[in-house]
Amino acid sequence: MRSALLAWYDATRRALPWRAPPGVRPDPWAVLVSEVMLQQTTAATVARRFPLFVQRFPTPAALAGSSLEEVLVAWQGLGYYRRARSLHACAQRLVAEHDGRVPDSLDALRALPGLGAYTAAAVAAIAFDRPVLPVDGNVARVGARLLGLALPADRVRAPVAAGLAPLAHGERPGDVAQALMELGALVCRPRAPSCSCCPVRGFCRAAESGRARDIPARPSRRAVPVRSTMAFFLRRADGAILFRRRPDDVLLGGMIELPSSPWGEERSLDEHLAHAPAPGPWEPLPGEVRHRFTHFELRVRLARGTAEVAPSGFWLAPETLSEVPVPTLTRKLLARLGVVVPHRGR
Numbered sequence: 001m002r003s004a005l006l007a008w009y010d011a012t013r014r015a016l017p018w019r020a021p022p023g024v025r026p027d028p029w030a031v032l033v034s035e036v037m038l039q040q041t042t043a044a045t046v047a048r049r050f051p052l053f054v055q056r057f058p059t060p061a062a063l064a065g066s067s068l069e070e071v072l073v074a075w076q077g078l079g080y081y082r083r084a085r086s087l088h089a090c091a092q093r094l095v096a097e098h099d100g101r102v103p104d105s106l107d108a109l110r111a112l113p114g115l116g117a118y119t120a121a122a123v124a125a126i127a128f129d130r131p132v133l134p135v136d137g138n139v140a141r142v143g144a145r146l147l148g149l150a151l152p153a154d155r156v157r158a159p160v161a162a163g164l165a166p167l168a169h170g171e172r173p174g175d176v177a178q179a180l181m182e183l184g185a186l187v188c189r190p191r192a193p194s195c196s197c198c199p200v201r202g203f204c205r206a207a208e209s210g211r212a213r214d215i216p217a218r219p220s221r222r223a224v225p226v227r228s229t230m231a232f233f234l235r236r237a238d239g240a241i242l243f244r245r246r247p248d249d250v251l252l253g254g255m256i257e258l259p260s261s262p263w264g265e266e267r268s269l270d271e272h273l274a275h276a277p278a279p280g281p282w283e284p285l286p287g288e289v290r291h292r293f294t295h296f297e298l299r300v301r302l303a304r305g306t307a308e309v310a311p312s313g314f315w316l317a318p319e320t321l322s323e324v325p326v327p328t329l330t331r332k333l334l335a336r337l338g339v340v341v342p343h344r345g346r
């Protein structure tokens with residue numbers, strides 16, 4: 001199976017911005033950055049943002065020597081900003097304890113901030129050819145099908161890691177890992193696996209029994225909790241908008257946002273307006289903006305007002321917004337209000 005996988009990978013691998021060309025050893029820092037980005041962001045988005053990010057921070061020292069705010073601004077468009085904070089801490093640890101280099105052992109990688117078991121294994125395999133098999137969502141699905149595991153998708157990772165572990169103990173473990181990821185992205189897709197052109201069909205229990213589409217079983221969809229808030233769009237006569245900065249230790253910490261009422265249960269208009277940053281008058285806008293976080297959905301109503309002074313927060317002209325860290329939620333709200341925030345570097 002390993003030989004079939006590697007032959008297919010050599011013939012069909014995509015040229016991705018974070019992938020080293022055939023025969024070239026990858027830059028471990030680039031591998032680490034890309035794997036952190038790919039944790040919770042689509043490959044298409046990472047493909048757009050990764051080149052600019054590594055151009056700006058080509059080494060751990062370059063990132064460690066930058067301010068957290070600069071890193072958060074460069075991370076815009078990738079979401080889940082906790083990863084940017086962890087990457088900043090990780091770079092500082094690499095400079096302080098590893099001479100500015102990415103260590104090549106799984107244990108040392110696992111001890112770095114922001115690197116969970118999967119990311120550490122992916123860096124160890126791809127950057128250093130260590131004999132480990134990182135199991136991401138694609139590899140979990142491919143492995144569950146190869147092994148014929150009729151388990152729910154959220155319970156296949158451990159048995160897949162155990163069942164496919166022997167694949168990593170042989171030639172080119174890094175390429176074996178990437179070949180499985182690539183197979184999941186291009187051939188063994190979630191809803192429509194192309195078994196007829198799959199290089200490992202002869203080893204696949206799901207294909208053999210005609211169950212490829214049914215494996216892994218779909219996990220039951222849980223209803224997510226809903227939180228509500230009202231965001232206040234306050235504008236001065238010169239066009240500047242009132243913002244505030246989120247505390248460092250909360251979701252989207254350090255990012256800027258429109259002032260809002262506390263995120264929580266549905267409230268009446270008057271209860272929301274009690275948290276407005278200025279006396280008003282306020283014009284509530286129709287509809288709401290919905291934003292999905294990992295563990296809950298936020299529903300945001302908007303109210304618009306004008307003022308020249310506000311007791312808290314700070315004013316920013318729209319054209320300066322590319323210089324500060326603006327999360328997707330704030331961008332969505334501003335877009336609803338007709339304010340477009342450019343990404344830095346685009």
Ligand code: SF4
Binds near residue numbers: 194198202205
């Ligand atoms: Fe996936 Fe089909 Fe290949 Fe099996 S044969 S690994 S189900 S594409």
